Amino acid sequence: MPEIFSQLQLQETLSLILSVFKNWGWFILPLILYFPLRSLYFWWVNWEVWYKKIKWILLEIKPPKEILKPFKAMEDVFNSFWAIAYHSPNWKEKWCEGEPGPTSGWLSCEIVSIGGEIHFYLRIREGWRNLIESAIYSQYPEIEISLVDDYTKYLPSDIPNKDWDLYGEEYRFLQEDPFPIKTYSVFFEPKGETRVKIGEEKIDPLHSLLEDLSKLKPGEQFLFQINAESVLDKDYPWQTRGREIANKLAKRHPKEKPKLILQEAFEILISGPSPKPEEKEVYPPEMKLTPGEKEYLKDVEDKIAKPGFKTSMRALYLAKRDAWFTPHQYIARAYLSHFIYDNLIIHWAETQAKVQYFLRSRRIYLRKRKLLRNYIARFHPKYPRKPGKGVFILNIEELATIFHFPSKVIVPTLPYVEAKKAGPPPELPV
Secondary structure, three states: OHHHHHHHHHHHHHHHHHHHHHHHHHHHHHHHHHHHHHHHHHHHHHHHHHHHHOOEEEEEEEOEOEOOOOOHHHHHHHHHHHHHHEOOOOHHHHHHHOOOOOEOOOEEEEEEEEOOEEEEEEEEEHHHHHHHHHHHHHHOOOOEEEEEOOHHHHOOOOOOOOOEEEEEEEEEEOOOOOOOOOOOOOOOOOOOOOOOOOOOOOOOOHHHHHHHHHOOOOOEEEEEEEEEEEEOOOOOOHHHHHHHHHHHHOOOOOOOOOOOHHHHHHHHHHHOOOOOOOOOOOOOHHHHOOHHHHHHHHHHHHHHOOOEEEEEEEEEEEEEOOOOOHHHHHHHHHHHHHHOOOOOEEEOOOOOOOOOOOOHHHHHHHHHHHHHHHHHHOOOOOOOOOOHHHOEEEEHHHHHHHOOOOOEOOOOOOOOEOOOOOOOOOOOOO
């Protein structure tokens, strides 16, 4: 008898559910499907409509043999890049034309070694060319900028194959975005001067990267890419989070809201007069911090005070199988280790071309193909899915520290401008 009763209950329940869907399905189903369909639509309109209409160009930058300007000059260049790249699309541009928010494009800063010959590239939208060149020439008038073919067109398209192999990895922050990495302001550099005094040397960690890249032999290639997308706090609230962290480090507490007179009188009537308040401390909480805590707090506040780029990084090592040299696949890791500070940039195990278990060879092959495809397209990690930890915030000072032009050309395989033939192109806007 109980079994029959339970079966009847189940049938009645199913009948009720079917009845609800029959009568209200037109309303419930769109609510369930809205978010997945919305994501699918934006993926299609962003990458299949808008992205394919954009014309991208590649600029090669040849530095002079020696740059006497401080790193601050490159920070100013990235400050200009930030303003050029930022554009918040309106409703029509976002939903109909497919412009991805908050910006309508991004910069790709690339350092490439092909058989030991080193190149600096910027991959940008064609319409930005004059503004980008003006920003660079304003700080580095002796630099030479030229339009070149995209070198990725000449990479073997079917890597990995019987002749070539590939290793790649992408990078992420270990800590939250507001914690900074080491920047040029921490490295030694004469302050308040444009030129370096005789006998003084700027400590430039880029020299170690160039030295490693110059040692590649024919049949080896190393590609290092930084994709940078300018953002505001309203688009990606990293500065808001930074202020929360700073308040916590400084032991600051939000002020209590003052009570209304009637509210205070009612509380006295119910519970009696409040006890005598404790004496307020004379010194603010910040005065009680140790020197190390003060420095930590200052680092966070300094980082969030400057414009930021939503950034992703990746490195690829490609080589013919008979020229493969395993230590070269970690060149980018060695370079990024120079910037360990309150935060550090580490390789992201989820995306590297390395798998430990389960269909190992097939999964490694697919990861290698995806890394190469995303490098060529300059897409974010895990495309078309959300990038997750693969994007992080670098402010203009941090970005200028990682990607800049060498203060002194120390390797013969880096093409440089021996003598400036002429000034910047006269048609550039002033």
